[in-house]
Amino acid sequence: MAAATPAGPSWADGASDHQVREEIRQLCADDHDYADGTVFNSICSEPFPLAREVFAEHFGANMGDHRIFPSLPRVTTLVTRMLGDLLGAPDAGGVPTSGATEANLLAVLAAVRDARGTGRPRVLLARNAHFSFEKILALLPVEPVWVDLDARFRADTAVFRAALATRPALAVLTSGTSECGAVDDIETLAPYAASVGVPLHVDGASGGFLVPFAREFGHPVSGTGFEIEGVESVSVDPHKYGGAPIPSGYLLVRDPARLEALRSPSHYRGAADHFGLLGTRPGAALLATYAVLRQQGRAGYRAAAREIFRLRSVTLDLLERAGLPVAFAPDLMVVGVSCPDPAAVQREMERRGLIVSVSRRFGFVRLVIQLHQTDAQLASLVDHLAEAVKETSA
Numbered sequence: 524m525a526a527a528t529p530a531g532p533s534w535a536d537g538a539s540d541h542q543v544r545e546e547i548r549q550l551c552a553d554d555h556d557y558a559d560g561t562v563f564n565s566i567c568s569e570p571f572p573l574a575r576e577v578f579a580e581h582f583g584a585n586m587g588d589h590r591i592f593p594s595l596p597r598v599t600t601l602v603t604r605m606l607g608d609l610l611g612a613p614d615a616g617g618v619p620t621s622g623a624t625e626a627n628l629l630a631v632l633a634a635v636r637d638a639r640g641t642g643r644p645r646v647l648l649a650r651n652a653h654f655s656f657e658k659i660l661a662l663l664p665v666e667p668v669w670v671d672l673d674a675r676f677r678a679d680t681a682v683f684r685a686a687l688a689t690r691p692a693l694a695v696l697t698s699g700t701s702e703c704g705a706v707d708d709i710e711t712l713a714p715y716a717a718s719v720g721v722p723l724h725v726d727g728a729s730g731g732f733l734v735p736f737a738r739e740f741g742h743p744v745s746g747t748g749f750e751i752e753g754v755e756s757v758s759v760d761p762h763k764y765g766g767a768p769i770p771s772g773y774l775l776v777r778d779p780a781r782l783e784a785l786r787s788p789s790h791y792r793g794a795a796d797h798f799g800l801l802g803t804r805p806g807a808a809l810l811a812t813y814a815v816l817r818q819q820g821r822a823g824y825r826a827a828a829r830e831i832f833r834l835r836s837v838t839l840d841l842l843e844r845a846g847l848p849v850a851f852a853p854d855l856m857v858v859g860v861s862c863p864d865p866a867a868v869q870r871e872m873e874r875r876g877l878i879v880s881v882s883r884r885f886g887f888v889r890l891v892i893q894l895h896q897t898d899a900q901l902a903s904l905v906d907h908l909a910e911a912v913k914e915t916s917a
Protein backbone atom coordinates (compact mmCIF):
# COMPACT_ATOMS: atom_id res chain seq x y z
CA MET A 524 0.00 0.00 0.00
CA ALA A 525 1.27 3.48 -0.83
CA ALA A 526 2.13 5.69 2.12
CA ALA A 527 -0.43 8.36 2.90
CA THR A 528 0.35 11.54 0.98
CA PRO A 529 0.68 14.63 3.17
CA ALA A 530 -2.00 17.18 2.38
CA GLY A 531 0.69 19.74 1.51
CA PRO A 532 0.31 23.47 1.08
CA SER A 533 -2.51 25.09 -0.92
CA TRP A 534 -2.06 24.78 -4.67
CA ALA A 535 -4.28 27.71 -5.66
CA ASP A 536 -1.70 30.45 -6.10
CA GLY A 537 1.39 28.52 -7.07
CA ALA A 538 4.72 28.96 -5.34
CA SER A 539 8.13 30.48 -5.99
CA ASP A 540 10.93 28.39 -7.47
CA HIS A 541 12.74 28.73 -4.18
CA GLN A 542 9.75 27.41 -2.24
CA VAL A 543 9.29 24.51 -4.64
CA ARG A 544 12.96 23.58 -4.46
CA GLU A 545 12.79 23.55 -0.70
CA GLU A 546 9.68 21.37 -0.76
CA ILE A 547 11.31 18.94 -3.17
CA ARG A 548 14.35 18.78 -0.92
CA GLN A 549 12.14 17.85 2.02
CA LEU A 550 10.05 15.39 0.03
CA CYS A 551 13.20 13.55 -1.04
CA ALA A 552 14.99 13.77 2.30
CA ASP A 553 14.62 10.02 2.97
CA ASP A 554 15.63 8.90 -0.52
CA HIS A 555 18.76 6.80 -0.70
CA ASP A 556 21.71 7.68 -2.87
CA TYR A 557 23.21 4.79 -4.84
CA ALA A 558 26.64 6.02 -3.81
CA ASP A 559 25.99 5.98 -0.06
CA GLY A 560 26.48 2.26 0.50
CA THR A 561 22.92 1.44 1.55
CA VAL A 562 21.39 0.03 -1.65
CA PHE A 563 21.71 -3.75 -2.08
CA ASN A 564 18.32 -4.61 -3.59
CA SER A 565 18.40 -2.74 -6.89
CA ILE A 566 18.94 -3.98 -10.42
CA CYS A 567 19.06 -0.33 -11.45
CA SER A 568 21.97 1.92 -10.57
CA GLU A 569 23.24 5.45 -11.01
CA PRO A 570 23.34 6.30 -14.74
CA PHE A 571 26.81 7.04 -16.09
CA PRO A 572 27.71 10.79 -15.90
CA LEU A 573 27.52 11.42 -19.66
CA ALA A 574 23.93 10.07 -19.65
CA ARG A 575 22.91 12.71 -17.13
CA GLU A 576 24.37 15.50 -19.24
CA VAL A 577 22.76 14.36 -22.51
CA PHE A 578 19.41 13.67 -20.85
CA ALA A 579 19.31 17.17 -19.34
CA GLU A 580 20.22 18.82 -22.64
CA HIS A 581 17.42 17.06 -24.54
CA PHE A 582 14.86 16.66 -21.82
CA GLY A 583 11.98 17.96 -23.97
CA ALA A 584 12.61 15.63 -26.92
CA ASN A 585 9.54 13.52 -27.70
CA MET A 586 9.86 10.01 -29.12
CA GLY A 587 6.24 10.33 -30.23
CA ASP A 588 7.03 13.00 -32.83
CA HIS A 589 9.66 12.24 -35.43
CA ARG A 590 8.81 15.35 -37.44
CA ILE A 591 9.88 17.73 -34.71
CA PHE A 592 12.76 15.46 -33.62
CA PRO A 593 14.14 13.73 -36.74
CA SER A 594 17.21 12.85 -34.67
CA LEU A 595 15.24 10.17 -32.85
CA PRO A 596 14.62 7.69 -35.70
CA ARG A 597 18.27 8.12 -36.70
CA VAL A 598 19.45 7.46 -33.18
CA THR A 599 17.08 4.48 -32.92
CA THR A 600 18.88 2.92 -35.90
CA LEU A 601 22.27 3.49 -34.29
CA VAL A 602 21.24 2.16 -30.88
CA THR A 603 19.59 -0.89 -32.46
CA ARG A 604 22.86 -1.63 -34.23
CA MET A 605 24.96 -1.39 -31.06
CA LEU A 606 22.58 -3.47 -28.94
CA GLY A 607 22.18 -5.95 -31.79
CA ASP A 608 25.95 -6.26 -31.95
CA LEU A 609 26.13 -6.81 -28.17
CA LEU A 610 23.58 -9.61 -28.54
CA GLY A 611 25.01 -11.33 -31.59
CA ALA A 612 23.09 -9.77 -34.51
CA PRO A 613 24.14 -6.29 -35.71
CA ASP A 614 21.38 -6.49 -38.35
CA ALA A 615 18.61 -7.13 -35.83
CA GLY A 616 15.51 -4.95 -35.80
CA GLY A 617 14.72 -2.99 -32.66
CA VAL A 618 12.15 -0.95 -30.79
CA PRO A 619 13.15 1.39 -27.96
CA THR A 620 10.79 0.89 -25.01
CA SER A 621 10.20 2.21 -21.52
CA GLY A 622 11.72 -0.95 -20.09
CA ALA A 623 11.57 -4.71 -20.33
CA THR A 624 7.94 -4.81 -19.18
CA GLU A 625 6.97 -3.07 -22.41
CA ALA A 626 9.51 -5.02 -24.48
CA ASN A 627 8.17 -8.34 -23.15
CA LEU A 628 4.64 -7.19 -23.83
CA LEU A 629 5.54 -6.38 -27.43
CA ALA A 630 7.06 -9.84 -27.89
CA VAL A 631 3.83 -11.48 -26.70
CA LEU A 632 1.70 -9.03 -28.71
CA ALA A 633 3.54 -9.98 -31.91
CA ALA A 634 2.71 -13.65 -31.23
CA VAL A 635 -0.95 -12.77 -30.62
CA ARG A 636 -1.15 -10.83 -33.88
CA ASP A 637 0.50 -13.68 -35.79
CA ALA A 638 -2.04 -16.13 -34.41
CA ARG A 639 -4.96 -13.96 -35.60
CA GLY A 640 -8.29 -15.74 -35.36
CA THR A 641 -7.00 -19.06 -34.11
CA GLY A 642 -8.26 -18.68 -30.54
CA ARG A 643 -6.12 -17.87 -27.51
CA PRO A 644 -2.52 -18.65 -28.48
CA ARG A 645 -0.54 -20.64 -25.92
CA VAL A 646 2.58 -19.06 -24.42
CA LEU A 647 5.13 -21.30 -22.73
CA LEU A 648 6.72 -19.76 -19.63
CA ALA A 649 8.79 -20.96 -16.71
CA ARG A 650 7.91 -20.12 -13.12
CA ASN A 651 10.96 -17.86 -12.91
CA ALA A 652 9.51 -15.48 -15.53
CA HIS A 653 9.52 -11.86 -14.41
CA PHE A 654 6.26 -10.67 -12.89
CA SER A 655 5.81 -8.34 -15.86
CA PHE A 656 4.44 -11.48 -17.54
CA GLU A 657 1.66 -11.65 -14.97
CA LYS A 658 0.61 -8.16 -16.08
CA ILE A 659 0.97 -9.15 -19.73
CA LEU A 660 -1.15 -12.28 -19.24
CA ALA A 661 -3.86 -10.12 -17.71
CA LEU A 662 -3.81 -7.81 -20.75
CA LEU A 663 -3.42 -10.07 -23.76
CA PRO A 664 -5.63 -12.98 -24.86
CA VAL A 665 -3.10 -15.76 -24.36
CA GLU A 666 -3.14 -19.06 -22.52
CA PRO A 667 -0.07 -19.51 -20.30
CA VAL A 668 1.57 -22.93 -19.99
CA TRP A 669 3.81 -22.96 -16.89
CA VAL A 670 6.98 -24.99 -16.50
CA ASP A 671 8.51 -25.67 -13.06
CA LEU A 672 12.08 -24.84 -12.04
CA ASP A 673 15.08 -26.98 -11.29
CA ALA A 674 17.17 -26.79 -8.10
CA ARG A 675 19.06 -23.73 -9.42
CA PHE A 676 15.88 -21.79 -10.13
CA ARG A 677 16.24 -22.24 -13.88
CA ALA A 678 13.46 -23.51 -16.13
CA ASP A 679 13.52 -27.32 -15.96
CA THR A 680 15.14 -28.09 -19.30
CA ALA A 681 13.56 -31.52 -19.86
CA VAL A 682 10.05 -30.35 -18.97
CA PHE A 683 10.40 -27.19 -21.06
CA ARG A 684 11.60 -29.23 -24.00
CA ALA A 685 8.65 -31.60 -23.75
CA ALA A 686 6.26 -28.63 -23.59
CA LEU A 687 7.89 -27.10 -26.70
CA ALA A 688 6.97 -30.25 -28.57
CA THR A 689 3.27 -29.33 -28.11
CA ARG A 690 4.02 -26.30 -30.31
CA PRO A 691 2.89 -23.23 -28.37
CA ALA A 692 2.67 -19.93 -30.29
CA LEU A 693 5.58 -18.48 -28.31
CA ALA A 694 8.09 -19.68 -25.72
CA VAL A 695 9.80 -17.40 -23.19
CA LEU A 696 13.06 -18.03 -21.34
CA THR A 697 15.01 -15.70 -19.07
CA SER A 698 18.64 -14.69 -19.05
CA GLY A 699 19.22 -13.36 -15.55
CA THR A 700 16.00 -13.67 -13.54
CA SER A 701 15.50 -10.70 -11.27
CA GLU A 702 14.77 -12.91 -8.27
CA CYS A 703 17.84 -15.19 -8.49
CA GLY A 704 19.90 -14.03 -11.45
CA ALA A 705 19.33 -17.47 -13.00
CA VAL A 706 20.12 -18.04 -16.67
CA ASP A 707 17.89 -20.62 -18.36
CA ASP A 708 19.42 -23.24 -20.62
CA ILE A 709 18.77 -21.23 -23.77
CA GLU A 710 21.54 -22.96 -25.72
CA THR A 711 19.83 -26.33 -25.41
CA LEU A 712 16.26 -25.16 -25.77
CA ALA A 713 16.44 -22.52 -28.53
CA PRO A 714 17.69 -24.84 -31.31
CA TYR A 715 15.05 -27.37 -30.30
CA ALA A 716 12.36 -24.64 -30.38
CA ALA A 717 13.53 -23.77 -33.90
CA SER A 718 13.34 -27.43 -34.95
CA VAL A 719 9.68 -27.62 -33.90
CA GLY A 720 8.84 -24.17 -35.31
CA VAL A 721 8.28 -22.32 -32.02
CA PRO A 722 9.63 -18.74 -31.81
CA LEU A 723 11.65 -18.18 -28.64
CA HIS A 724 11.73 -14.86 -26.81
CA VAL A 725 14.55 -14.31 -24.31
CA ASP A 726 13.96 -11.88 -21.45
CA GLY A 727 17.50 -10.54 -21.13
CA ALA A 728 16.51 -7.41 -19.20
CA SER A 729 19.15 -8.09 -16.56
CA GLY A 730 21.46 -10.57 -18.26
CA GLY A 731 21.80 -8.76 -21.58
CA PHE A 732 24.82 -6.72 -20.54
CA LEU A 733 26.45 -9.46 -18.41
CA VAL A 734 26.02 -12.80 -20.16
CA PRO A 735 27.90 -11.80 -23.34
CA PHE A 736 31.06 -11.57 -21.18
CA ALA A 737 30.43 -14.16 -18.46
CA ARG A 738 32.29 -17.09 -20.01
CA GLU A 739 35.36 -15.04 -20.70
CA PHE A 740 35.62 -14.46 -16.95
CA GLY A 741 35.14 -18.12 -16.13
CA HIS A 742 31.40 -18.20 -15.43
CA PRO A 743 29.87 -20.94 -17.57
CA VAL A 744 26.28 -19.74 -18.07
CA SER A 745 24.20 -20.32 -21.19
CA GLY A 746 24.45 -17.74 -23.97
CA THR A 747 21.58 -15.33 -24.43
CA GLY A 748 21.65 -13.78 -27.85
CA PHE A 749 21.07 -14.27 -31.55
CA GLU A 750 24.26 -16.30 -31.96
CA ILE A 751 22.05 -19.15 -30.76
CA GLU A 752 19.80 -20.57 -33.46
CA GLY A 753 16.15 -20.24 -32.48
CA VAL A 754 16.39 -17.06 -30.40
CA GLU A 755 13.98 -14.81 -32.30
CA SER A 756 13.66 -11.84 -29.95
CA VAL A 757 15.43 -10.47 -26.87
CA SER A 758 14.43 -7.85 -24.30
CA VAL A 759 17.27 -5.87 -22.81
CA ASP A 760 17.30 -3.00 -20.31
CA PRO A 761 20.07 -0.43 -20.77
CA HIS A 762 18.69 1.21 -17.57
CA LYS A 763 19.84 -1.82 -15.54
CA TYR A 764 23.43 -2.86 -16.28
CA GLY A 765 23.94 -0.46 -19.22
CA GLY A 766 24.44 2.81 -17.31
CA ALA A 767 21.51 4.44 -19.15
CA PRO A 768 18.87 6.55 -17.42
CA ILE A 769 15.30 5.35 -16.81
CA PRO A 770 13.29 4.81 -19.03
CA SER A 771 15.50 2.78 -21.32
CA GLY A 772 14.45 -0.67 -22.46
CA TYR A 773 14.67 -2.36 -25.83
CA LEU A 774 13.11 -5.14 -27.86
CA LEU A 775 15.42 -6.68 -30.45
CA VAL A 776 14.18 -9.05 -33.15
CA ARG A 777 16.36 -11.28 -35.30
CA ASP A 778 14.33 -10.56 -38.43
CA PRO A 779 13.46 -6.86 -38.76
CA ALA A 780 10.39 -7.87 -40.83
CA ARG A 781 8.95 -9.29 -37.58
CA LEU A 782 8.34 -5.72 -36.46
CA GLU A 783 5.50 -5.44 -39.00
CA ALA A 784 3.35 -7.38 -36.53
CA LEU A 785 3.79 -4.46 -34.11
CA ARG A 786 3.10 -1.57 -36.49
CA SER A 787 0.42 0.93 -35.47
CA PRO A 788 -0.13 3.30 -38.42
CA SER A 789 -0.19 6.98 -37.55
CA HIS A 790 -3.38 8.94 -38.24
CA TYR A 791 -1.34 11.83 -39.56
CA ARG A 792 0.23 12.30 -42.94
CA GLY A 793 4.02 12.29 -42.74
CA ALA A 794 4.10 11.14 -39.12
CA ALA A 795 5.96 7.97 -38.23
CA ASP A 796 4.08 4.77 -37.41
CA HIS A 797 4.53 3.48 -33.88
CA PHE A 798 5.93 0.07 -32.99
CA GLY A 799 5.93 0.35 -29.22
CA LEU A 800 3.07 0.64 -26.77
CA LEU A 801 3.65 4.19 -25.56
CA GLY A 802 3.07 7.42 -27.46
CA THR A 803 4.61 10.52 -25.96
CA ARG A 804 7.77 9.54 -24.14
CA PRO A 805 11.21 10.95 -23.44
CA GLY A 806 13.54 11.03 -26.43
CA ALA A 807 16.17 12.18 -23.97
CA ALA A 808 16.39 8.62 -22.64
CA LEU A 809 17.19 7.28 -26.09
CA LEU A 810 19.80 9.98 -26.77
CA ALA A 811 21.40 9.31 -23.39
CA THR A 812 21.36 5.58 -24.12
CA TYR A 813 23.14 6.24 -27.39
CA ALA A 814 25.65 8.38 -25.53
CA VAL A 815 26.62 5.71 -23.00
CA LEU A 816 26.66 2.84 -25.51
CA ARG A 817 28.87 4.85 -27.84
CA GLN A 818 31.11 6.02 -25.01
CA GLN A 819 31.59 2.60 -23.42
CA GLY A 820 31.73 0.40 -26.49
CA ARG A 821 31.88 -3.35 -26.07
CA ALA A 822 35.16 -2.88 -24.17
CA GLY A 823 33.51 -0.65 -21.57
CA TYR A 824 30.71 -3.12 -20.89
CA ARG A 825 33.19 -5.96 -20.74
CA ALA A 826 35.04 -4.07 -17.99
CA ALA A 827 31.74 -3.34 -16.22
CA ALA A 828 30.75 -7.03 -16.35
CA ARG A 829 34.16 -7.99 -15.01
CA GLU A 830 33.65 -5.59 -12.10
CA ILE A 831 30.20 -7.08 -11.35
CA PHE A 832 31.68 -10.59 -11.21
CA ARG A 833 34.55 -9.33 -9.06
CA LEU A 834 32.20 -7.63 -6.59
CA ARG A 835 30.16 -10.82 -6.52
CA SER A 836 33.15 -12.93 -5.60
CA VAL A 837 34.13 -10.40 -2.92
CA THR A 838 30.60 -10.79 -1.52
CA LEU A 839 30.71 -14.59 -1.63
CA ASP A 840 34.07 -14.60 0.21
CA LEU A 841 32.76 -12.21 2.87
CA LEU A 842 29.65 -14.35 3.40
CA GLU A 843 31.72 -17.48 3.73
CA ARG A 844 34.03 -15.90 6.28
CA ALA A 845 31.00 -14.65 8.24
CA GLY A 846 29.54 -18.16 8.24
CA LEU A 847 26.44 -17.09 6.31
CA PRO A 848 25.25 -19.83 3.92
CA VAL A 849 24.36 -18.94 0.34
CA ALA A 850 20.99 -20.19 -0.89
CA PHE A 851 22.24 -21.28 -4.34
CA ALA A 852 25.28 -21.13 -6.59
CA PRO A 853 24.73 -17.81 -8.39
CA ASP A 854 24.66 -17.56 -12.20
CA LEU A 855 24.86 -13.76 -12.39
CA MET A 856 24.30 -10.73 -10.22
CA VAL A 857 22.02 -12.00 -7.44
CA VAL A 858 23.37 -13.62 -4.29
CA GLY A 859 20.88 -15.36 -1.96
CA VAL A 860 21.58 -15.80 1.75
CA SER A 861 19.74 -18.45 3.78
CA CYS A 862 18.68 -17.67 7.34
CA PRO A 863 15.95 -18.76 9.76
CA ASP A 864 13.79 -15.60 9.59
CA PRO A 865 14.46 -13.58 6.42
CA ALA A 866 11.58 -11.13 6.99
CA ALA A 867 12.95 -10.22 10.42
CA VAL A 868 16.42 -9.84 8.93
CA GLN A 869 15.09 -7.45 6.29
CA ARG A 870 13.40 -5.35 8.99
CA GLU A 871 16.54 -5.32 11.13
CA MET A 872 18.66 -4.26 8.13
CA GLU A 873 16.16 -1.52 7.36
CA ARG A 874 16.44 -0.31 10.95
CA ARG A 875 20.16 -0.04 10.26
CA GLY A 876 19.45 2.00 7.11
CA LEU A 877 20.35 -0.79 4.68
CA ILE A 878 18.05 -2.01 1.90
CA VAL A 879 18.09 -5.71 1.06
CA SER A 880 15.17 -7.69 -0.27
CA VAL A 881 13.65 -11.06 0.51
CA SER A 882 12.26 -13.48 -2.03
CA ARG A 883 8.73 -14.24 -0.86
CA ARG A 884 8.58 -17.49 -2.77
CA PHE A 885 11.99 -18.90 -2.01
CA GLY A 886 12.61 -17.34 1.40
CA PHE A 887 16.17 -16.07 1.15
CA VAL A 888 17.72 -12.66 1.68
CA ARG A 889 18.44 -11.34 -1.81
CA LEU A 890 21.48 -9.17 -2.50
CA VAL A 891 21.85 -7.57 -5.91
CA ILE A 892 25.39 -6.74 -6.98
CA GLN A 893 25.68 -3.40 -8.79
CA LEU A 894 28.38 -1.04 -9.97
CA HIS A 895 27.60 1.54 -7.29
CA GLN A 896 28.94 -0.81 -4.58
CA THR A 897 32.50 -0.79 -3.24
CA ASP A 898 34.46 -3.52 -1.47
CA ALA A 899 34.31 -1.56 1.81
CA GLN A 900 30.54 -1.11 1.54
CA LEU A 901 30.07 -4.83 0.89
CA ALA A 902 32.23 -5.66 3.92
CA SER A 903 30.08 -3.39 6.08
CA LEU A 904 26.91 -4.90 4.61
CA VAL A 905 28.01 -8.44 5.48
CA ASP A 906 29.00 -7.38 9.02
CA HIS A 907 25.52 -5.93 9.56
CA LEU A 908 23.90 -8.95 7.94
CA ALA A 909 25.74 -11.34 10.23
CA GLU A 910 24.60 -9.34 13.26
CA ALA A 911 21.03 -9.12 11.98
CA VAL A 912 20.89 -12.88 11.38
CA LYS A 913 22.25 -13.53 14.85
CA GLU A 914 19.80 -11.16 16.53
CA THR A 915 16.80 -12.57 14.71
CA SER A 916 17.71 -16.27 15.11
CA ALA A 917 17.50 -16.30 18.90
Ligand SMILES: *Cc1c(COP(=O)(O)O)cnc(C)c1O
Pocket residue numbers: 566621622623624625653655697699700701726727728729760772
Ligand atom coordinates in the same frame (compact mmCIF):
# COMPACT_ATOMS: atom_id res chain seq x y z
C1 LIG B 1 13.60 -5.61 -14.62
C2 LIG B 1 13.12 -6.79 -15.35
C3 LIG B 1 11.96 -6.75 -16.14
C4 LIG B 1 11.06 -5.54 -16.19
O1 LIG B 1 11.70 -4.47 -16.75
P1 LIG B 1 11.29 -2.95 -16.46
O2 LIG B 1 12.42 -2.24 -17.07
O3 LIG B 1 11.20 -2.81 -14.97
O4 LIG B 1 10.00 -2.71 -17.13
C5 LIG B 1 11.64 -7.87 -16.85
N1 LIG B 1 12.39 -8.98 -16.79
C6 LIG B 1 13.49 -9.07 -16.02
C7 LIG B 1 14.28 -10.33 -16.01
C8 LIG B 1 13.90 -7.97 -15.28
O5 LIG B 1 15.00 -8.05 -14.52
